[in-house]
Amino acid sequence: MSVTRQFDYLIVGGGSAGCVLANRLSADGRHQVALLEAGGPGGHPSFHLPVGYVWNRAHPRGNWLYRTEPEPSSGDRAILWPRGKVLGGSSAINGLLYIRGQPHDYDAWRDLGNPGWGFADVLPYFRKAEDQARGADAFHGAGGPLGVSDPTVRHPLSDAYIAAAVEAGLTPLDDFNRDRQAGAGYFQLTVRNGLRSSTANAYLKPVRGRDNLHVVTHAHAMRLTFDGRRATGVVAVRGGQTETYSARREVIVAAGAIGSPALLQHSGVGAADHLRSLDIEVIADLPGVGQNLQDHYMVSLTYAVRRLGSFNETTRGWRLVREILRYAASRRGLLTLSAAQINVFLPTISDPDNPDVQFHVMPATFDFETGKVETEPGLTCGVCQLRPNSRGTILISQPDPRAAPAIRPGYLTDDRDKAVLLEGLRFARHIAAQKALAGVAAERLPGSGVTTDSDLLEFARRTGKTLYHPVGTCKMGRDADAVVDSELRVHGVQGLRVVDASVMPTLVSGNTNAPTIMIAERASDLILQSVRIPELQA
Template identity: 60%
Template sequence: MVTRAHDSESADFVIVGGGSAGCVLADRLSANGLYRVVLIEAGGAGRHPSFHIPVGYVWNRTHPRGNWLYRTDPQPGTRFRQISWPRGKVLGGSSAINGLLYIRGQAEDYDDWRALGNPGWGWSDLLPYFIRAEDQQRGADPFHGIGGPLAVSDPSLRHPLSAALIDAAEQAGLPRTDDFNGSRADGAGYFQQTVRHGRRYSTAVAYLRRARRRKNLRIITDAHVTALSFEGRRVVGLRFLRQGHEEEIRAGREVILSAGAIGSPQILQLSGIGPAEILSGHGIAIRSNLRGVGANLQDHYIVDLKYRVRHAVTVNQQSRWPRLGWEIARYLFGGRGLLSASAAQVNLVAASGIDGLRPDIQFHYMPATLDPRSNELERQPGITLGPCQLRPESRGSITIASPDPLRPPSIRPNYLDAERDRATLVRALGLGRAIAAQPALAPFLVDETSPGSGIVSDDDLLEFARESGRTLYHPAGTCKMGRGAEAVVDARLRVHGIGGLRVVDASIMPILVSGNTNAPVIAIAERAADLILADASAA
């Protein structure tokens, strides 16, 4: 293989991964014009229309044009199934293929981070970055901002069954909530979404669109990073594959890994940073025996309750001709309707009681049902109510499966390993059924199709969860921020014991947030940019 230096040869900052965090960093670090920044993305530029139409996630979750298409190792807790783990491989990363839901999590999540020895990462520290990033359709208030890069909007599509579900949740004891990102994070209400005028606001749209014309920013796509380059214990650049060649680029100040909870630990391990027994087993020279690299993997595991309905047209019918033709017209001429929809319409957040009064269950609701065999929309009208446990105690791992950088790593999420996870999810399924049994939904529901009325006992519900659950696409924690044996980065996101190297993405979360992860990752990157610039100016 031919090795050549990239024609730009060097930059001040080299960012690996043009996803939810990487695009933010590329914009913020290049904004003052003082530093040369290079952003390296393994995927393409994301010009296909499916990356910009909100409902494009339906196609891109299984299509290789912008998706790593990872699969987990078979795990005993999920009956040895290989579970699909879509992750973005395109500018914008997973924010270009996700369900567009804007949720920050709970204030306690970030206060827990700070309590674990991470000063500057409490809720009061992060809130200004959420506000700075945001262009909130509803306007500014103490929790929200306007004028930021990221468009946050109310859904244009509100289905009658969604309104009935919120009524049913209220009848079951949940308060109505019109803002899950304000003073309280529990209750029943509509998700906000990262959409404006019918267009998806990935970080590539929100941040790179304004940054890419700067002369001090270079974006390199279709470039697969293979390893970091060192001088002693300092990272001074990296190598990557592009168009059949291995190229090199040097970083005068820092390399910043923003390749996500899977990609960042994989690159570290391939470069000799990680558990010694894993690296030596693959013949990789050990530069730093950081045992936490790839450990502490957390994810939200969702299990779907499905119901057949009547007296309503659901997405199952709207997605077929001739109704689909009407929906296409609505989108083309007004940016509204089915094609502008996020992956879930209604958010329900409640407390199981196992974790006291703190909410630990989230439901994603959609007026649609998928055939579990084909993963395609069913023909008969239906709704899906999917609960997950917000703060799983189970921990998994990411480890390289080979020294070959093109081979996917081994992903072991270890779902439902912890007893509390199992108990909470069983209670969540019971709460979902209780909501479905409320009077507000009685005119619409015909029967429960999954798991079905024959599944009653807690043991049977747990078995159903093991056999049918899936990822909610929120992997995190594999380059843990903090102190101690499993910590990988410090509170300034610098890799312990290695100079010139940081990690900025969901992998640094010591504990998974209680909600969807895109908004928190953007806030992490906003704060990280300030830390990086402050350190650069002080050097």
């Protein structure tokens, strides 16, 4: 049985961007808006508890659990790529870290032929989204949907790491979301009143009662529909039943850097030769769909810790019971913990004016595949290059839309990335050798026997992992490989936009959730303005 429903706007994907779009496009009550999400509504407590990422990063209840194709540049491993499959998307399972990137990142987007995306243009949208616990100023907003706050728990080992970074020549910072990034300090988090501020909680939950907003979960989009070269709707499977949703105005794909290019390809939008090889009818020959994949590749140094202890010991026994009671009483403590406590932005020789290395430092050690915390006290320093030159692909490999696409990140395939990563790893060791840490943390991995560049690179290939920041696979621009224009409209077709991290032409210098929310905020204005302009002309 097939069911057809009609709306003004169809949003495919209820993740970090989709929930923002659903809120903003339905706000004036004039448009019927449908939000389709392949996952569930996210009722499990772990999607609301800040530390829930520990359980959800490798659990199927709200996670696509993608894996990369094995590649020699990353040790021929099938690396786990968690992506949210639930309302809120990856903002419901991420590590809570609020970082926007440098002004230089957005000015670079503008200079690539994308007017309206320079830092001065996007800053108002960051501010519009934000409910900054410290209050509003020239760089921050208060009263927006997205809660941003300081950590409720600190650790002496984290404080010691900041002290060591300062001894190594870095500047202490307490705000990485202004006009300057280089330095070391605590992350701010997307947490409000002790609860995770996912876009489902921040943007969608408060407006679920709107009569013109229709949220449909467990609806797996199979393909877009077209009338000629105009997008008209979406075919989805829900509960074993095929449903067709049609759009009077626009279809907006917000399925993320993996899901969006895959859906476009299954719908006939992509490289013509590739689509024909899978017997998919070509609607628009856009060779850039699924190309330009970028991600932050993180390589972790771990340390055995003495004297100051770590969070490892707090996660079991009576200490854990104490923390549960503390959270129940005050919404503070261990259960509000983010995936890293200390952030370091490091300028490199290749780009001394714009930090190109980031450290995620946590006073804990754990298995990245399972999330299981280790027993003995430990410290982890994850090192990544911020603006990689290596590029990968997301390409479907069979015509079945339910099959995962082939993910080939191409990590460390560009020699410039290797040089920057090595510089970052060596500086991490330099920090650990400072007085504030020298008697506290002893390196366990890669260990004192790994000293040469070749040995460090081999360690990086064998142990590196995603920092969960895939972008760029439907890039914005004007060149031959661009998929969308500066208003996020898909080239070569009508009535179709892509709004999510896939449109980023280049990766930002930091964590990608905040920029994705900004993109959706700005896209909402662009979409609504395109309605108002014809009305004014009429």
